[in-house]
Amino acid sequence: MELEEMKNSWKAQTDAVGALRAVNAQLLRMLEADRTQSALRRWGRVPTYELVAGIVAQLWLVRFATQHLGAPVVAVSAAVLAVAALLGVIVAARQLVMLAEIDFSAPVASVQERLERLQRLRIRNTRWTLLLAPLLWAPLSVVFVQAVFGVDLVRSGGGAWAMANLALGLACIPVGLWALRRAAARWGQSRFWQQLRDDVGGRTLARARRSLDELAAFQREA
Amino acid sequence: MLGQVARAYTRSDADRADLESEMVAQLWRAYPRYDAARSFSTWMYRIALNVAISFGRRYRVAVPLGEAGGALAVEPRPHEEREERLGRLNAFIAALDPMNRALVLLYLEDCPQREIAEVLGITETNVSTKLHRLKRRLREQMTEAEGA
Secondary structure (H helix, E strand, O other): OOHHHHHHHHHHHOOHHHHHHHHHHHHHHHHHHOOOOOHHHHHHHHHHHHHHHHHHHHHHHHHHHHHOOOOHHHHHHHHHHHHHHHHHHHHHHHHHHHHHHOOOOOOHHHHHHHHHHHHHHHHHHHHHHHHHHHHHHHHHHHHHHHHHHOOOHHHHHOHHHHHHHHHHHHHHHHHHHHHHHHHHHHOOOOHHHHHHHHHHHOHHHHHHHHHHHHHHHHHOOO | OHHHHHHHHOOOHHHHHHHHHHHHHHHHHHHHHOOOOOOHHHHHHHHHHHHHHHHHHHHOOOOOHHHOHHHHOOOOOOOHHHHHHHHHHHHHHHHOOHHHHHHHHHHHOOOOHHHHHHHHOOOHHHHHHHHHHHHHHHHHHHHHHHHO
């Protein structure tokens, strides 16, 4: 089959009138029900929530820390959480800025490269958040118990309590990874568990890196 | 054109319908910023392909077009042989990475090399070299399949 012949066959696949009708039908449906949301909007939703939650947490924690300067462990715990919240805010803001800079009518290679970089940032964020979250357990419980019950956990439980919780947090990391793998194996059909396992395990990150390399190779003069 | 792009980047009819909606939505959203001094088709191809590739990335859609019976069997055709070759062409396209798939789609849509370069954001020389290689690979695969 010659290439020209192939081109003709390819074009014959498209029923132009049918395609136009289908697009119009899609458009009508979209305008009537307004159900269609662009992928970009969906991508922006999570960082927006993260940004808002991070700012609220940040403000509250800073205020809480300054109010408890007399109880150094409580104040330091709140400060540690405030730093974690600040990092979350920075990453979320960076994702939103990157997203806002993407213009889908720009050349495909550059848009895809930006999207892949955004994806890599998102994956790294998820991965580190999940891996380091158990370490924040100890300061979180100190702040929570102080805020809700007015009890200084470390003062009442002693330094041993703080060390035990830190050790628990460290132990939670491998246990969490094991549990995640088990969950992904058990609910193998669930996209959520697969995605989470791949994000934490670094597979998605490796895939994003490969895609970036492929894009770079594509843009290079052959 | 939107239909062909959607077909090339999805596996099922449902995904294709979703992708077409995404493309139309994105085109409408981007239209106020369209610069009439520039080529409309280039603008449309860029948006359609960007949405399609992003859609594939989001869902990590494997695209065995040749197996996508529902998507390809638009209507029964009289020439079985042509149908078979078309199936092989679709399978060839499906096996390509998203960027090369976009390149072949634009070629099949009869886009001039200058426009392909503008849409994809690579040089015309690069387009020409890549197309030459892809056509050679396609010819080899077709000859192999026909000889088997």
